[in-house]
Amino acid sequence: MKRFLTILLLAVAICAAGKDTGALKSRADSLYARHQWTEAAEAYRALLKSDPYNADLHYNYGNACYRLKDIPRAILAYERAARLNPSDGDCRHNLTLARAQTQDKFYSASDLDIAWSFLSVVNTFGADGWGWLSLVALALCLAALLAVRLSRSVGLRRAARTLVVVSVLCIIVFNIFALIQRRKFTDHSSAIVMRTTRLMSTPDTTGTNLFTLHGGTKLSLTDTTLPLWSEVSLSDGQRGWVTNTDIERI
Known part of the structure; x- marks a missing residue:
């Protein structure tokens, strides 16, 4: 009897949590529809804490961030959504729009066209x-x-x-x-630059400042063994070190 009551209480708790999540999702969608981007973004972010592998939530969160002109966070959200649901054409389209607004361009137009042509085929299915x-x-x-x-x-x-x-x-x-x-x-070896930072020659502030990286730039992580710094490589092959507080893994 005691075991039955425990299972029953657990089932009720799960149902209540599901209803709360559904209510918050409806509220987030309603806020977005009313162009209350900040509140909608906060609601979607709260939902992602309990459901981090939901591609739709990442996509909606990215849309809210894009409306707020928070391009780095929008790109991060779209990248995560695209990873979870590679065949989502709307997500890939919005990711392209967001990337077009970044300052750093470490690739040629022809290289990007070839890459997207190949990925468009691969991303047809998961x-x-x-x-x-x-x-x-x-x-x-x-x-x-x-x-x-x-x-x-x-x-x-x-x-x-x-x-x-x-x-x-x-x-x-x-x-x-x-x-x-x-x-x-x-694979979690990629990251997005979340704010303007410096690419250093060594993992130290006294090293040579190679150049400035701006928010939204995608990096490949090549060495993450240090607690405060990560070695990264850019899409054009250049390498350097950035502080961990300025990047976020996809």
Whole structure:
């Protein structure tokens, strides 16, 4: 009886928490619809504390930050949303708009076009989606192998052999895309500059100031062993050190 009451109380608590979360989400959406960006951003941020893996919440939080002209935090939110839901075209579009407003451009236009063209294909599905497509390709490959072995038609066997080759190539490509998406989800080696900071030659304020980094710039973390500093690399290959208080991991 005591165990039953404990389970019942736990179920009631979970239901109450769910209702509170739903009410806060409705309130956040209502605040955003009324153009109360600051209050909406605070509400979405509160929701993310209890549900940090919700892509929609990160996306909505990014929209509120974008309206507030807080571009670094908007980019951070969009990056997190895109990682959780790679196939969200609206999120990728808004991320592109936010990036266009950053001051630092450490890439060429052609490089960016090539990268986005490739990513637009990879981001069509998440890791699970590419995994399912790989299984479909495997099934087609097995069916084609059976056709090659059992069919008496020369034309059908020739077509089946072609299908085997295509299926194998698809399996390889789909698995590569799935690994890319899985790595994006589990990899936390990227960060966003949250405020103007200096890129130093050494992890010390007395080092050489290589140049200034502005909010919204995306960095790759290459050394995070020090408590106050991180070594980073830019998209153009340049490296240096920044203080941990000025960046936030995606």
